[in-house]
Amino acid sequence: xxxxxxxxxxxxxxxxxxxxxxxxxxxxxxxxxxxxxxxxxxxxxxxxxxxxxxxxxxxxxxxxxxxxxxxxxxxxxxxxxxxxxxxxxxxxxxxxxxxxxxxxxxxxxxxxxxxxxxxxxxxxxxxxxxxxxxxxxxxxxxxxxxxxxxxxxxxxxxxxxxxxxxxxxxxxxxxxxxxxxxxxxxxxxxxxxxxxxxxxxxxxxxxxxxxxxxxxxxxxxxxxxxxxxxxxxxxxxxxxxxxxxxxxxxxxxxxxxxxxxxxxxxxxxxxxxxxxxxxxxxxxxxxxxxxxxxxxxxxxxxxxxxxxxxxxxxxxxxxxxxxxxxxxxxxxxxxxxxxxxxxxxxxxxxxxxxxxxxxxxxxxxxxxxxxxxxxxxxxxxxxxxxxxxxxxxxxxxxxxxxxxxxxxxxxxxxxxxxxxxxxxxxxxxxxxxxxxxxxxxxxxxxxxxxxxxxxxxxxxxxxxxxxxxxxxxxxxxxxxxxxxxxxxxxxxxxxxxxxxxxxxxxxxxxxxxxxxxxxxxxxxxxxxxxxxxxxxxxxxxxxxxxxxxxxxxxxxxxxxxxxxxxxxxxxxxxxxxxxxxxxxxxxxxxxxxxxxxxxxxxxxxxxxxxxxxxxxxxxxxxxxxxxxxxxxxxxxxxxxxxxxxxxxxxxxxxxxxxxxxxxxxxxxxxxxxxxxxxxxxxxxxxxxxxxxxxxxxxxxxxxxxxxxxxxxxxxxxxxxxxxxxxxxxxxxxxxxxxxxxxxxxxxxxxxxxxxxxxxxxxxxxxxxxxxxxxxxxxxxxxxxxxxxxxxxxxxxxxxxxxxxxxxxxxxxxxxxxxxxxxxxxxxxxxxxxxxxxxxxxxxxxxxxxxxxxxxxxxxxxxxxxxxxxxxx
Numbered sequence: 094x095x096x097x098x099x100x101x102x103x104x105x106x107x108x109x110x111x112x113x114x115x116x117x118x119x120x121x122x123x124x125x126x127x128x129x130x131x132x133x134x135x136x137x138x139x140x141x142x143x144x145x146x147x148x149x150x151x152x153x154x155x156x157x158x159x160x161x162x163x164x165x166x167x168x169x170x171x172x173x174x175x176x177x178x179x180x181x182x183x184x185x186x187x188x189x190x191x192x193x194x195x196x197x198x199x200x201x202x203x204x205x206x207x208x209x210x211x212x213x214x215x216x217x218x219x220x221x222x223x224x225x226x227x228x229x230x231x232x233x234x235x236x237x238x239x240x241x242x243x244x245x246x247x248x249x250x251x252x253x254x255x256x257x258x259x260x261x262x263x264x265x266x267x268x269x270x271x272x273x274x275x276x277x278x279x280x281x282x283x284x285x286x287x288x289x290x291x292x293x294x295x296x297x298x299x300x301x302x303x304x305x306x307x308x309x310x311x312x313x314x315x316x317x318x319x320x321x322x323x324x325x326x327x328x329x330x331x332x333x334x335x336x337x338x339x340x341x342x343x344x345x346x347x348x349x350x351x352x353x354x355x356x357x358x359x360x361x362x363x364x365x366x367x368x369x370x371x372x373x374x375x376x377x378x379x380x381x382x383x384x385x386x387x388x389x390x391x392x393x394x395x396x397x398x399x400x401x402x403x404x405x406x407x408x409x410x411x412x413x414x415x416x417x418x419x420x421x422x423x424x425x426x427x428x429x430x431x432x433x434x435x436x437x438x439x440x441x442x443x444x445x446x447x448x449x450x451x452x453x454x455x456x457x458x459x460x461x462x463x464x465x466x467x468x469x470x471x472x473x474x475x476x477x478x479x480x481x482x483x484x485x486x487x488x489x490x491x492x493x494x495x496x497x498x499x500x501x502x503x504x505x506x507x508x509x510x511x512x513x514x515x516x517x518x519x520x521x522x523x524x525x526x527x528x529x530x531x532x533x534x535x536x537x538x539x540x541x542x543x544x545x546x547x548x549x550x551x552x553x554x555x556x557x558x559x560x561x562x563x564x565x566x567x568x569x570x571x572x573x574x575x576x577x578x579x580x581x582x583x584x585x586x587x588x589x590x591x592x593x594x595x596x597x598x599x600x601x602x603x604x605x606x607x608x609x610x611x612x613x614x615x616x617x618x619x620x621x622x623x624x625x626x627x628x629x630x631x632x633x634x635x636x637x638x639x640x641x642x643x644x645x646x647x648x649x650x651x652x653x654x655x656x657x658x659x660x661x662x663x664x665x666x667x668x669x670x671x672x673x674x675x676x677x678x679x680x681x682x683x684x685x686x687x688x689x690x691x692x693x694x695x696x697x698x699x700x701x702x703x704x705x706x707x708x709x710x711x712x713x714x715x716x717x718x719x720x721x722x723x724x725x726x727x728x729x730x731x732x733x734x735x736x737x738x739x740x741x742x743x744x745x746x747x748x749x750x751x752x753x754x755x756x757x758x759x760x761x762x763x764x765x766x767x768x769x770x771x772x773x774x775x776x777x778x779x780x781x782x783x784x785x786x787x788x789x790x791x792x793x794x795x796x797x798x799x800x801x802x803x804x805x806x807x808x809x810x811x812x813x814x815x816x817x818x819x820x821x822x823x824x825x826x827x828x829x830x831x832x833x834x835x836x837x838x839x840x841x842x843x844x845x846x847x848x849x850x851x852x853x854x855x856x857x858x859x860x861x862x863x864x865x866x867x868x869x870x871x872x873x874x875x876x877x878x879x880x881x882x883x884x885x886x887x888x889x890x891x892x893x894x895x896x897x898x899x900x901x902x903x904x905x906x907x908x909x910x911x912x913x914x915x916x917x918x919x920x921x922x923x924x925x926x927x928x929x930x931x932x933x934x935x936x937x938x939x940x941x942x943x944x945x946x947x948x949x950x951x952x953x954x955x956x957x958x959x960x961x962x963x964x965x
Contacts, residue, residue: 095121095140095147097191105172108199109164112174117151125150131167132160158209161200165210168283171200199334202283203262206237206340206444213437214383214391216240218260220282221330222251222273223292223322232323233258236331236340236447238392238439239639243320244348255280256358257399259368264326266292279358287326294318297325304328304339314347341446341635354401354737357785359778360757364727365683366398366734378731381686382740384656386432389439389642390649397650401737403751408668411739413478414647416665419655419741427471429656432649435464438642442635445628452506452515452624458631458638459498462491465641468648480647487644494634501627510624513617524619530605531612538564541605549581556602562588564606566597658741661685666736666747674703674710674733674791674824678745681728682735685743697721697862698745701729703824711818713838714828714864716849717873719880721862722828723759725849726793729826730755733791752824754790756782758797772800776809783816792817792825799830807831818843835868935962 098121102110109128111118120128121139125148129136138146152160164171177193184190203219211217220233231254232243246254255263255276262283265273270286277284290296298321301310310316316324324345331339362370367379374380379398385391402408418425436457444450445458465488472485506515516524530537542556545566555567565588568576573595576585585597608615631638657663661682678698685696703710714722732742736749758778779797786792797813798806810831817825818841838846848869852859858876875895879888938959947955 094191095142097194101172101174101194101196105196105199108170108172110172110174110196111152111157113154113176113194114151116154118154118157118173119149119151121147121149123148127169128164131169132163158207161207162210165200165202165205172196173198173200197336199336201262201285201334203260204236204331204334205261206440206447206449208437208440208444211237211440213388213440214385215395216258216392218258219262219264219327219330220255220258220260221264221287221292221323221326222246223266223319223326224248224269225294225317225319225322228317228319230317230319230323231255232320232327232345233260234327234331234342236342237443238389239341239343239443239446241324241327241342241345242348243316243324243345244350245317245320246350250350252276252279253355253357255282256361257356264291264330266326285330287330291326291329292322294322294325297321297328300325300328300332301345304342305344313344316345316347320347335447338447340443341632341639343639352402352404352407354403354734354752355754356399356734357756357781359781360730360755361399363757363759364730364734364755367395376683376687378683378735381682382654382657382735384653385649386429386653387435387645387649388437389435389646390432390653393646393650394653397738397740398734401734402739403737403753405668405670405751408737408739410478410480411651412665412668412741414480414651415654415658415739415741417478417481418652419658421474422659424471424474425652425655428468428648429652431464431468431471432645432652435461435645435649438462438638438645442631442638442642445631446635448628450628451509452502452512453508455498455515455624455627455631456502456506459495459502461645462495462638462641463499465491465645466495468645472648478651481651484644484647487640490637491634491641494630494638497630498627501623510621511617513620516620516623521619521623524616524623527608527612527616527619530609531616534609534612537605537609541602548584549576551575562596562598564598564602564609565589566599566602567594568597569594654740661743663741663743664746666732666742666744666749668736668749668751671750672704672710672789672824673748673750674701674729675748676701676729676732676742676744677747679728679732679747680743681724682731682743684724684728699725699728699862699864701725701826701864703826704748704750711814711825711827711841711844712847713814713834713844713868714826714847714849715830715832715835715869716828717851717858717860717869718830718877720849720851720860721864722849723795724862725864726759726795726826726828727757730757730791730793750789752789752791753787754785756786756790756792758782759793759795770800775800779813783813783821786817786821786823788822790821790823792821792823793827794825795828796830797827807833810834811837814844815841832868838868933962934965935959938962 098110098112101112102124109120109124111120122142125136128134129150132150132152134150134152136148136150139149140147161171173196174194175197177195180192183192203217205211205217216235217237218233218235220231222231223229229246229248229251230243231246231251232241234241244254251273259280260282262285263273263276264285264287267286267289270284273284276282298310301321301324302308305313310321328339361367365377367377368374369376379395382398383391383394385394418428438458438461441450441454441457441461445454469485469488472481477485501517501520503515503517507513518525538556542554545556546552546554551568551572553569553572556564557567558564566585570593573590575581576595576597577587584599586599587595588598589596677700679701680696680698688694688696701712703712714725716722728743732744732747733749733752734755735742736747737752758775775797779794782792782794794813798808798810800806801809810829811834814827814834814837817823817827835846838844845866846868847864848867850861850863850865851873852861853873853876858873858880875888875891878891942955944952
């Protein structure tokens with residue numbers, strides 16, 4: 094057995110081998126040591142190899158999925174070695190023959206299909222990056238849904254595309270891993286090297302044609318050599334990991350970067366579109382917008398948020414679908430009620446194609462198509478939006494398959510085929526008879542006994558059973574002669590004579606005995622055969638079922654966005670080809686949602702107008718920290734993104750000229766792994782924006798230059814703003830604390846000043862969160878520091894230093910160094926005491942109240958007195 098183990102393990106040196114032994118998957122040697130530590134299970138030993146104990150650990154087969162998920166998340170790959178025959182079959186080859194085993198599947202992060210290993214509402218992409226001479230391309234597939242895409246991607250664009258797709262695993266050619274190693278940590282993916290032959294474009298084309306049984310790829314579109322190479326590498330890897338059982342992959346879709354808004358990795362991270370800065374889903378735009386009822390709808394929403402469209406026809410078609418469902422609230426409610434019962438058709442179909450499914454997946458197809466038929470009946474309006482009409486057509490034509498599955502399956506089938514009992518009564522006459530024997534064997538025997546009594550006329554005749562003879566007919570010795578004489582002797586075969594009884598059998602009874610004893614196994618075999626027939630019937634309709642799944646997701650998303658628009662008072666934006674950017678009453682959807690969760694504090698809506706046909710339109714935003722500058726910047730970027738994904742937006746109204754690129758430089762972070770300081774990261778991201786932004790880009794920049802000396806930072810920020818205005822000519826929001834830059838509004842035609850307003854009262858600052866035209870007079874940094882809880886002595890000292898610096902700047906005489914040297918840092922006089930807390934009559938009255946001593950009437954009187962005191 095260990096020789097067999099070592100032989101199999103030699104073929105998978107980079108994976109942990111799950112070696113099936115009965116009801117357990119066992120691991121040995123270094124695999125056992127690594128798995129025991131990763132899974133926190135006991136490490137034992139069994140036998141010896143080269144004189145040393147063999148480390149061993151194991152996991153139960155029935156609970157293997159949970160352990161697999163843990164290992165995959167910790168970066169391991171797992172080769173699953175199964176028994177390919179039973180011990181009885183092995184013994185037929187020889188007394189000491191070892192049960193045949195082999196790897197049936199290689200489990201990697203990008204090839205998961207089990208429901209328990211996947212997030213239902215997110216894609217799990219496997220990607221491949223190929224380079225052929227000067228061209229390069231990225232292909233990606235989700236084998237759990239069959240989605241297959243490819244795109245020509247220059248090497249410089251690889252990072253942004255990986256940020257958009259968030260694949261679990263990336264395939265690269267042998268020797269190329271070192272060039273892309275930083276992608277592993279930056280995007281949290283597994284990097285896998287394949288042999289160069291896997292990326293050979295000629296061999297790749299043959300693999301693709303073989304997969305789809307075509308002689309040429311021309312019917313799928315025009316693909317470059319790099320694109321063919323990337324797709325072929327994916328197929329080769331799937332053949333390797335799935336051991337020849339390829340999933341159902343839809344025809345490859347060629348995507349064009351010019352059709353979607355380009356968003357780089359830093360912008361996605363800063364805007365928290367689908368993943369929060371903490372790594373989870375909470376606090377993201379996706380979490381706030383997701384009101385979908387189905388897993389397919391949720392995955393479609395994530396794709397739309399990640400890839401907003403630049404095609405006006407597409408955007409308007411999606412808007413029309415949302416508008417239609419918004420205006421027909423009763424229809425929307427009925428559809429959403431149906432959608433809640435729709436299972437994940439795509440993933441059920443994928444599991445069935447890989448033969449990892451079960452009766453419950455067949456039931457999922459049946460139930461999903463049944464609900465689709467009900468939705469078709471609801472969507473019968475002739476004035477429907479075009480997108481919904483197309484979706485409706487995708488739901489039609491499944492009646493035959495629904496009837497077949499409905500007739501064949503019980504209402505609630507088990508998860509696994511081996512559990513049995515999933516074929517409905519009446520579907521198979523043979524199965525019904527076998528089940529009757531299995532479940533009602535005693536009754537069948539009693540019926541046969543009554544028949545024998547009638548045929549022989551011997552009322553004392555009995556059918557009995559023992560372990561030696563099995564089932565037999567028994568009569569007393571007085572009736573033996575009759576039974577041994579014709580015509581009864583022709584039916585009843587003598588088996589045994591005892592002192593008082595004579596025992597017989599019949600051919601019918603022997604057959605019945607065999608059938609009763611084998612009924613359980615026979616029933617399971619019949620159900621397996623019927624399951625395979627039904628599975629094939631479903632796979633024969635894989636294309637239409639996939640289309641129905643996509644249609645259900647489209648309808649679900651339209652209804653969900655309409656529900657969101659109605660509940661949150663979102664409006665339909667105007668999106669056109671102009672350079673307009675005018676938002677009235679815009680709100681940050683995530684912040685607004687958080688405020689409602691915290692008790693209903695209203696979000697202060699603000700306008701933004703960057704519209705300019707001939708010149709760049711830039712707002713230079715000043716104001717104190719904590720006043721809402723970053724929120725304002727982000728909300729306008731999000732509104733543009735939401736508008737171009739085809740949704741309503743969180744604003745009173747919005748007019749968006751199509752945005753081609755979205756750039757964001759917000760927040761401060763370092764990158765210690767690559768030796769980059771906070772300021773260096775800021776400069777790298779700013780450089781990417783200035784080098785790439787075109788005249789249809791939307792750029793939001795927050796406090797450029799803050800990570801270095803004041804004059805260095807000011808000069809960099811100044812030059813950056815001029816470049817955006819003169820060279821990029823992009824629409825931009827530029828927040829800064831360098832008030833000197835407000836002078837640019839008078840020098841550059843396309844720049845306007847705006848500020849976030851505050852109110853100062855008795856030395857304290859009150860944030861109004863309102864944006865208006867004009868410039869802030871100062872940043873109120875000391876006041877914000879006081880709000881943060883800095884010691885009062887520090888606040889007092891900061892005020893002294895600030896006053897001296899401002900005085901010197903106004904008078905223009907002394908330098909900053911001279912001014913600071915003149916400050917009494919070690920003055921003999923003590924620092925002034927903190928100001929006495931303010932008191933009022935209301936405070937005095939409150940201090941005198943003893944709640945425990947008040948009667949209800951006195952408490953009510955006191956409440957009126959306090960109200961009067963508050964007015965004063």
